[in-house]
Structures are given as C-alpha cells and as structure tokens.
Amino acid sequence: xxxxxxxxxxxxxxxxxxxxxxxxxxxxxxxxxxxxxxxxxxxxxxxxxxxxxxxxxxxxxxxxxxxxxxxxxxxxxxxxxxxxxxxxxxxxxxxxxxxxxxxxxxxxxxxxxx
Amino acid sequence: xxxxxxxxxxxxxxxxxxxxxxxxxxxxxxxxxxxxxxxxxxxxxxxxxxxxxxxxxxxxxxxxxxxxxxxxxxxxxxxxxxxxxxxxxxxxxxxxxxxxxxxxxxxxxxxxxx
Numbered sequence: 530x531x532x533x534x535x536x537x538x539x540x541x542x543x544x545x546x547x548x549x550x551x552x553x554x555x556x557x558x559x560x561x562x563x564x565x566x567x568x569x570x571x572x573x574x575x576x577x578x579x580x581x582x583x584x585x586x587x588x589x590x591x592x593x594x595x596x597x598x599x600x601x602x603x604x605x606x607x608x609x610x611x612x613x614x615x616x617x618x619x620x621x622x623x624x625x626x627x628x629x630x631x632x633x634x635x636x637x638x639x640x641x642x643x
Numbered sequence: 644x645x646x647x648x649x650x651x652x653x654x655x656x657x658x659x660x661x662x663x664x665x666x667x668x669x670x671x672x673x674x675x676x677x678x679x680x681x682x683x684x685x686x687x688x689x690x691x692x693x694x695x696x697x698x699x700x701x702x703x704x705x706x707x708x709x710x711x712x713x714x715x716x717x718x719x720x721x722x723x724x725x726x727x728x729x730x731x732x733x734x735x736x737x738x739x740x741x742x743x744x745x746x747x748x749x750x751x752x753x754x755x756x757x
Binding site: 533560562564569570571572573574577579587619623630631632634635636637 | 647649652676678680686687688689690693734738743744745747748749750
C-alpha cells in the first residue's frame with residue numbers, strides 16, 4: 530500500500546511565525562502536491578513538484594513556498610503565518626506517467642494560526 | 644480553466660438504501676479523467692472510483708457506480724446498499740489527460756443513518 534504521511538495532525542502557531550509542514554511518501558512517486566481544504570471550497574492546489582528540486586505554482590501559491598530536496602519528501606513553508614492561512618493542509622503523491630493518474634493522500638494537517 | 648460543481652453540500656440516506664451524488668464539470672477537452680474521492684471523518688482521503696472520458700461504459704466498483712454523461716458533462720456517483728461506513732465527505736475531481744492538475748468540487752457531506 531502507498532503510504533503518505535504528514536508530520537503533524539494538528540498544529541497551532543502564532544501570527545508571523547515560520548511554519549514547516551512535512552510530507553513523506555514511501556512509493557517512489559515522482560509527483561507530489563500540497564492542497565489546502567476549506568469548507569465550501571473543496572481542495573485547492575498550492576504547489577506541486579514533478580521531480581526533485583522542481584516545483585510549479587498551483588492556484589493559490591501566495592504566502593507559501595515549497596522545498597523538495599529528496600524524492601520522498603515535500604515540504605510546505607509558510608514564511609510568516611497569517612490568520613487567513615488557518616486551514617486543513619493535505620499532501621498527495623502520484624506516479625508519473627501512470628495511466629490511472631490516481632493521487633494518494635496523507636491524513637492532513639489542521640493548522641490554526643492565532 | 645476547468646471547473647467542477649457539486650450542487651449538494653449535504654445529503655443523508657437510510658442504511659441499506661441507495662443514494663446518488665451529483666457532479667457537473669466544465670471543460671473544452673475531449674480526453675480526461677474523472678474521479679470520486681471519499682474522505683471519512685478524521686481519516687485519509689481515498690479513491691472510490693475513476694472514469695476515463697474515452698470509455699463509454701460506466702465504471703463500477705462493488706456498491707459504487709457512476710453515471711457518466713459526456714455530452715451533458717455530468718458525472719454522478721450512485722451508492723447502493725448504503726452502509727454506516729459510507730458516511731464521509733465525497734469529492735468529485737477532474738483531470739486532463741497527461742496533466743497533473745486535478746480540480747476538485749466543493750464536496751458533498753453524506754450521512755448514512757441507521
């Protein structure tokens with residue numbers, strides 16, 4: 530089974546803090562994604578990466594950056610957390626070129642910024 | 644840009660009965676994939692069923708089936724013999740062929756009542 534893990538299930542941070550959300554997958558997937566999930570809005574793509582050190586902006590990259598130094602790990606960084614970044618963050622991975630295009634999700638990190 | 648619309652924010656169904664969740668999408672593409680994902684309370688999102696647009700036959704996975712109407716751009720999910728474990732948030736998603744950009748609807752919260 531594909532396993533995607535995220536470093537924290539719940540996180541509480543203060544406005545202005547630098548926040549790191551970590552995601553690790555164990556199935557040698559090339560593609561990794563960061564989404565945020567908000568009620569009534571579904572999932573929105575923040576960034577994705579299709580290879581080590583490669584990244585592409587999604588729909589809502591403002592206020593976020595990412596890092597992919599190793600194939601299995603994709604980090605989301607909030608340089609200076611703000612209250613409007615309070616949300617559920619989901620990481621996903623998928624196999625490049627796979628006909629199924631299925632994305633496998635982590636359990637999510639619920640971030641609260643006070 | 645592709646958009647995915649789920650017009651039912653919440654639904655409920657009695658155990659053992661059948662329920663249909665609606666999804667419509669907007670695209671000018673001819674070749675694409677459609678997905679239904681399930682997110683149980685406090686658990687990871689998992690793929691329920693997938694449909695390739697070039698296949699006319701509706702996908703089926705045990706108690707889950709879809710009604711794919713390409714011309715109408717409609718992709719509904721039917722759950723037969725509903726079980727308590729089907730209680731979850733359900734997301735409809737769209738992805739163009741050979742593309743990593745998955746678009747999600749806002750979700751439908753389904754409650755199965757005993």
